[in-house]
Amino acid sequence: MAYSWSKIYESKVTTAEDAVKAIKSGDRIFLTGNCSVPKVLLKALVDRAEELENVEICHALTLGVTEYVAPEMEGHLRANALFIGPNVRKAVWEGRADFTPVLLSEFTLLFKKGILPVDVAFVHLSPPDEHGFCSFGIETGLTKTPAESARIIIAEINPNMPRCLGDSFIHVSRLDYIVPVDYPLFELPMTEGGPGELHRKIAEYIAELIPDGATMQMGIGAIPDAVLQFLYHKKDLGINTELFSDSVIDLSSGCGGLSLGFLQAGYRCLLAVDQDPKSV
Structure with missing residues (x-):
């Protein structure tokens, strides 16, 4: 069994630059967020943005990245924030990004029911276990359902992503493109220097x-x-x-x-x- 899934895994390994070639103009991307933002994939998409038109990026809160909502992305990439963070707020105010208000409990239903059909999901996973299952790690709740609803799944596989147990896994056979990465996850300190x-x-x-x-x-x-x-x-x-x-x-x-x-x-x-x- 290990031999079987490992061969599947190896056949899907590619670079971020090649993986984002699967994105077409008019596609809707689901982007995993919070401290799990797949920054290597996102940078590769931004680097290719001039070749694309009207690509929508749906996400909840995203941390540590702003390039995909920069003014020069207008007409190429357009964020649809279901939770507005400081990095996208200005773009929403200026009409270069959208805000779709939704209850957190109904977030995944937008994708499961096809209200927001997903063409491509960008996910950030732990390495596979001995059976070939990767964990969605620190961003399981808002990512698993949209990813499973997507036509194409592009995954960063990061040894720094913890394996959270429970209903948090996806098999490598479900992934279309695998981009190995190795960088620390984003962190969100509660205060600078501790509580006052x-x-x-x-x-x-x-x-x-x-x-x-x-x-x-x-x-x-x-x-x-x-x-x-x-x-x-x-x-x-x-x-x-x-x-x-x-x-x-x-x-x-x-x-x-x-x-x-x-x-x-x-x-x-x-x-x-x-x-x-x-x-x-």
């Missing part, structure tokens, strides 16, 4: 309201991150959340497992969920 005194004071008051045995839903930012630092004396805490930050790792021994949609934090967080059966 005001953040910590607010967090201390909030922590007093959290009883032993509570199940927590949390956000990201300076205050939610600081709250976690005041919970070390609490017992039997649970976490069922979309987002969490690095500070949750120091609490995880008392959580009994984590339920997560996508991770948006730092390297400690990535190490903590890699191959962890409690993180699903």
Whole structure:
């Protein structure tokens, strides 16, 4: 079996420059986002943009990249942001990009039901396991369904992408083009230099309201991150959340497992969920 899938894998390996030749004018691309943005594929697409017209790029929040929404991309690449981040906000304001408001719970349905049919999916995966399955890693929740709905799947395979367990896998036979890469994933620090005194004071008051045995839903930012630092004396805490930050790792021994949609934090967080059966 290993021989079989490895040959399939090798037959699909190519460069980013060759892979993006599969993009045609008028195509709709789904771009995996957050800290999972496949920057090598995206750069190759931007480099080829002048050859293309009216290519739509659908995505949620994207971090660390702005070239695909630059003014010179107008008429060639057009972002359709389903969540507006700081990198695309100006383009939306100036009419060079679109915003499609949607509930997070309905995000994947747009693609599954064909409301936004996907021609090509850009995904960012972990290396395959012994059976040939790659993990969508830190961006499973918003990527797996659009990718499976796409006509063509182009994947960056990165050894730095953690293998998150659960329903987070895709077999190499489902991929059309494989681009091996090796670079650190984007990180989103909660604050520069850690929480300030005001953040910590607010967090201390909030922590007093959290009883032993509570199940927590949390956000990201300076205050939610600081709250976690005041919970070390609490017992039997649970976490069922979309987002969490690095500070949750120091609490995880008392959580009994984590339920997560996508991770948006730092390297400690990535190490903590890699191959962890409690993180699903």
